[in-house]
Amino acid sequence: MPTLEHAQHQFDLVVLGSGAAGFAAATTAACLGLKVLVVEKAAQFGGTSAISGGAVWLYGTDQARAAGAEDSPEAIRNYLRHVIGDGYDPALVDAFIEHGQRALRWLEQHSELRYALRPHSPDYYPDAPGATQFGRALEMVEYDGKRLGQRFKDLQMPPPGMLLFGGMMVNRVDIQHFLSMRRSPRSLWHCLKLMARYAADRLRHHRGTRLTTGNALIARLATSAFEHGAQLWLRSEALELIVERGVVSGVVVQREGRVERVRARGGVVCAMGGFAAGALAASYRPTQHGPHLSMSPPGNDGAALRLAQAVAAARGQGMAANFFWAPVSELRHANGERERFPHLVTDRAKPGVIAVTAGGRRFVNESDSYHHFVHTMFANGIDSCWLVCDATAMNRYGLGLARPKPVNNQALIDAGYLHRAPTAQALAQAIGADPQVFMQTLEQFNADARNGIDRAFGKGGNSYNRYMGDPQHTPNPCLAPLASPPFYAIRLHTGDLGSACGLVTNAQANVLNRDGQPIAGLYAVGNDMNSLMKGTYPGPGITLGPALTFGWLAANHIAARLQAPTTATENPACTTN
Incomplete structure (x- = not known):
């Protein structure tokens, strides 16, 4: 005691x-x-x-x-x-x-x-x-x-999925260089310098000392x-x-x-991170049946709200949302540990990537903000959905914790995090979607993608969308058909970045x-x-x-x-x- x-x-x-x-x-x-x-x-x-x-x-x-x-x-x-x-x-x-x-x-x-x-x-x-x-x-x-x-x-270390090589931090510019290193000598040189510094750091430190973000x-x-x-x-x-x-x-x-x-x-000064990771959070979220995944550390359990009760402090009311939403995927390691990945900037907006419901239908502009993405999930009663791409997109951009070529993502497949199938129809069966509905979804999306205009949801339709896409891909930085096998999928859950x-x-x-x-x-x-x-x-x-x-x-x-x-x-x- x-x-x-x-x-x-x-x-x-x-x-x-x-x-x-x-x-x-x-x-x-x-x-x-x-x-x-x-x-x-x-x-x-x-x-x-x-x-x-x-x-x-x-x-x-x-x-x-x-x-x-x-x-x-x-x-x-x-x-x-x-x-x-x-x-x-x-x-x-x-x-x-x-x-x-x-x-x-x-x-x-x-x-x-x-x-x-x-x-x-x-x-x-x-x-x-x-x-x-x-x-x-x-x-x-x-x-x-x-x-x-x-x-x-x-200093709090980011989760492994947000690092390269087990301990190397990268920022937005670095990520774009890594995505372009096979197409750009300048990007290749940038990445080689980062890796050389990281290798030197690991001789003396538990991770890279070049800190970003x-x-x-x-x-x-x-x-x-x-x-x-x-x-x-x-x-x-x-x-x-x-x-x-x-x-x-x-x-x-x-x-x-x-x-x-x-x-x-x-x-x-109360600066304890809110209450997204505590028991109180569930009462502030829309009712749902599936898991909700917060990126908040376990200690963000609403301590400030409890402490402030002693002085009758007022709490906020009438919010548009009580949390800052983000779609999150989760990898279950063999030892029982769970690793979460927030899908903010690296995949949803990229060409050759779409999100579908459990039934196989698109429901959202994938290149809109992460907050809007989850807000749309809640508005449609969707607890989880699937982020889907083809081999071209996977090799070029990756998907969630899965890295682009030449990384081998077999371990993620074995763990059940990443699903892979030789055909789009087989992928639908693997993730439990209606194959006929899923194939119709792909047919409609692919036809629009070839023309560079998403008539259903407007993916790539504004400057923010296009900023999040691939600037080297034309005519629309966010649109490409899903046509190259094999096909991949990751389950996304509603999640948040904090309260x-x-x-x-x-x-x-x-x-x-x-x-x-x-x-x-x-x-x-x-x-x-x-x-x-x-x-x-x-x-x-x-x-x-x-x-x-x-x-x-x-x-x-x-x-x-x-x-x-x-x-x-x-x-x-x-x-x-």
């Missing part, structure tokens, strides 16, 4: 959770000279952010302005009004628009954080009013994990936080908030078999009670904060963009309350060289 320690720890700020939002708050506060503690339940830090794509979606960044991107506050407001609908919150949206680019600029000036503009990245609804073709999406600049020192081993995001913020004195407690669980005269002034933490009281002069519903806050990320009043000393960011997108998904990075913004705002607000000598708009002494 854990024992109660009478000694108390004193900090200016305690951050519960170690994802992007938590470290944005911790890094900002540490740079401002505050004494900061980050409490993480898991054995490694980074949470869902560490296995994410790492992209942020923000308005008016320095990177976008330098590239000449055309945008305006009114344009992004119009776009968000259109996508979010009745849930649109002007105060939160305005705070996000006004402070997002300021937060990124400040973090890039005072920490290791570095982002680059995606040269072409349409919003997910590119034909909606106020949408842009580029300028809002930024991607993480790669980072050397060795900069973390001994903490590198504690969300792993680089967490490593960059954490490196700066540690350099400015922030402490990190792993395997430590927040049990309850310390509340004195209605003010949150600390937290009780179970750590290494002891229960310890941790005082926080400025307050507590969207959370604690209601104001524009400073200060949690509100059920009467709409701020709760002194309590803040919520990331997936613990009720999403300003209200369960919609306007573009790439709409979780991490607000995470950085409101993490920065929370730290700034706390620093001001403590009458810090500087604010988050000026502190040249913290600048990282």
